[in-house]
Amino acid sequence: MNGKTDWNGNGATAAQVEMAALPMKRESNWKRQFKRNKWLYVLVLPGFLYFVIFKYLPMWGIVIAFQDYQPFLGIRDSQWVGMENFTNFFSNPDFFRLLRNTLVLALYDLIFFFPAPIIIALLLNEIRVAFFKRTIQTLVYVPHFVSMVIIASITYVFLTPQGGVLYDLISWITGKPIDVLASPGSFRPLIIVQMMWKEMGWGTIIFLAALAGVDTEQYEASIVDGAGRLRRMWHITLPAIRTTIVILLILRLGNFLDTGFEQIYLMTNSLNRDVADVFDTYVYTVGITQGAFSYSTAVGLFKSVVGIILVLGSNKLAKKFGHPGIY
Amino acid sequence: MNSRLYNSPAGRVFDIFNYVMLGILGILTVLPFLYIIGNSFATEAEITERSFFLIPKVFSFSAYEYIFSSSTIFRSIGVSIFVTVAGTLVNLFFTLTMAYPLSRSDFWGRNVMMNMVIFSMLFGGGMIPTYLVIRGLGLLDSYWALMLPGAISAFNLIVVKNFFQQMPPGLEEAARIDGCSDLGVLWRIVLPLSKPVIATFALFYAVGHWNNFFSALLYISDSDKWPLQVMLRQIVLLSQASVGDMANMDPNFVQPPEQSIKMAVIVVGTIPILLVYPFLQKHFAKGVMLGSIKG
């Protein structure tokens, strides 16, 4: 993957020759690029228009974060309240609790959930029996399609103190009953486990696609050099998908403060609310009494600002380490 | 291949470990779905009793009969298939054509455009402004309303662009020397070598379309154009009617459809799209890229 040899198998000489043959132009670099690549601009046009029309045109809607937006009045006639939605949000006595819960969950997600698909993809990559590999690949992403409501329901059935199979098992193993569903201490691990169960397999798809492009020659060379399985994984496979991992990580940071609303909403109850309440569930409940629009847009704006800072920051960081980054 | 690679004792231990772990994982992940399928064939009585684990004692097709008793369901399946296929093609068209130029380092304007994409990924106007734009374009109640608003996912775009960037530059240079235009390079070199990537995102987009009910609920009032998920979601909602919802129904309201129907809905709504992946899997075969690079 290093492009040292070109298509013809010759050195870069052919290209160099071509370059040398061109007259040196120093002015209007961009004009020259434009002319040379005019087809690229044609290609990019549909996508560009898409973003302008369907993403940027509706973006003026963000102003409702600074209003008390009422659908009937519309944006023009709704009252402007300046930063009031934001001050309400930040000065809320629960703000720090929500922030804590959201952050902790986000971190758990990053530390435990993010690597899981990568590991599974790597393991799957080592399977040589094609039938087994394809089967496991298909099975493992099935939970992605199961709705969260069902998963919450199944979780309840297994863990209920009133006769849940897993509940009984846990109290038998540990000697004392642990009400996983009600205990604040077990809430976050439970959420992460549920999430992994549901999305881990689906997440492997991208990595498997990346792994499909790894150069087997390098493997063979390393075997000759006496490298064992794990060595090979570490030195060849991982670096090959390193760029993909970094990109996905950066993009994940863009949604850092996004927690799985539906999942958390379903698993919250009176006994674990202290650790369960996050920004998203809070905005939802407020939205019912207050009117979702302005408040949720304001909180969304806040999350977006944090997200973009994280994305730009991590992108710069990645580049410092020599990765291509997002751009 | 060299079996030497894999038959060292350490290698074999690793293999066994690997197969076992992945096997367990496979079982764990598919179990809930088997549970759902089993429940969809059970009678209501058995479900409340929880008298079975995976396979009900008495098989009943009543849930499926209920779902398929209306002609509208079949129509909505047709709509879903159409929107998924056409929609995915639209997605691929827009995404691939935009990703390629963005992957080229000599594409002037690249940074500006990338900024635009990333910004739009994180900031958005929300449901109502988007609705008003769609309405302004006259797309309400049309299939375009289901396919255009999500034509490009910024996330997908960025990852695809990244994959394009990872292609050996030598390839493109060589093709250009041979007289290929940019379009040609895209069409003849880049795309064929990106089959795993295209397959992956075709799958992502397709799943997105198949599962999407919200767009239809918002933009489409003509019930003839409702995709499957809209119908299914209504059925699930009914079977899940809790006390609060009861208040909205007729005082004479007869009991809601059974739990088994909720399960059957999931089966009907999920299996078609589940079957897509195995077909795409052949594109994930290793070494697709490599034949072209060998010296």
Added chain:
Amino acid sequence: MGQKTGFKKGALLLSASLVLSTVLGACATDKAGSGTAGGGTDQITIMLPNFEAENPPDNSPVIQKLEELTKVDVNLQWVPSSSYEDKFNITLASGKLPDVMVVLGKSPSFINAARTGAFWELGPYLKDYPNLSQMNEIITNNASIDGKTYGIYRARALGRNGVTIRKDWLEKLGLEEPKTIDEFYNILKAFTKDDPDGNGKDDTYGLVASKFTGPWDNMQIWFGAPNKWGDDGNGGLMPAHETPEYMEALKFFRQIYSEGLVNKDFAVMDATKLPDPFVNGQAGVMVDVADNAQRMDQKILEKDPSATGHVDVLQAMEGPKGLRDMPTSGYSGMIAISKSSVKTEEDLKKVLSFLDQLNEPELQALLGNGLEGKQYEKKEGYVIPTTDKLALRDVQGLNQILMFIPEDKTLRVQQTPVREKVAQVQKANEEIVIANPGEPLISDVYAQKGPQLDNIINDARIKFIVGQIDEKGFQDAVALWKSSGGDDYVKEVNELYAALK
């Protein structure tokens, strides 16, 4: 080589899709224009939710009969219930409202829209209509906004809450129906300890409850606590959780929980699972809407057709302040008339006339049951609904525009003993329900902090019941409630209350 044909194929597919969709789009727009009424009649557009999976087709014979009887060309805009709130808001935002809209709840956007003139204020006009003038005062008050009526409420049973109980267990243990709280406690105990299903196993308990806090709110009222807001002795209102009766009730709940008379997992159990333990023979009592009794009965019969007479329903348990029960608001949503499409008073009167007519017995039966011979057969004064799904589709959902004023006049299905008891209980409850004086009040503080404040008290209540906190802990929570905005809330509510009196 393969690429060229691949290209062609792709392009072909794409263009085919484009053509197909344009054609389909064209066909669809034609359809929307087909009307069914004869010329010269008025037209009324109605937006309403659909709680079924399918809509009645435009040419449904039931709809045609409706138009015939009302002499109005009815144009129904169906919206799936799952997205009704969103669609409602979008419609408000788009500025193009239909003549008549079903409003599912007093959402903030509806309240604001009503206050800023989106809908007609109907109060002054209602007396001119035979049925509408009979609207129940309490319910009208509950449904009002700032004391004004912006929609015709859709009536629901006011006294809907009751106690569903396993009659066969009572009989097995030789016990009488409980009437007081003490008797209730004894029943719960007996159900838990005395093996009421006679199978020799200790696998039963008394009350089943879920995450949903309704049952506790309900039972508290038995103890004498007010319904959300009570008289503070000075002509003002105080919140229920500050009353001593509330605490009495909580102590009772805590006791029955600690004795194992309630399911251990009620705090985490989803409300939709509530029926299961009852039907499975694990729990013997459920405090919920009374009509649940007939649902439980049906489910039990499904499991075992010989299990008749297992279910009974009771009103409420008598407490220190007598027999008291928790009402519902008495309505579920209302029907509002938009000013932007119903422009003049004359038009308004025509619409009101139409709505009034929908309360006539004939029309209630039409929209609620359908056409005789098509959707049901008559037999001995009851109706037997058809099992033909296609026929049912013609009427399903039309009952959403029924208001049931002055009362429900749809035709009854065959009454089982349980159904009859339910009707009895609901009617009798009307005498003993305790209204919530704060229901019509719209509080800004609540709009901002309501859910949070509610959570503080509700969570504390649950924690107290399961024994996680003690009485002091609960009082701490009340103090937190007050300092987090509760005091402001109480003040505001009292101001609004005084203004409305």
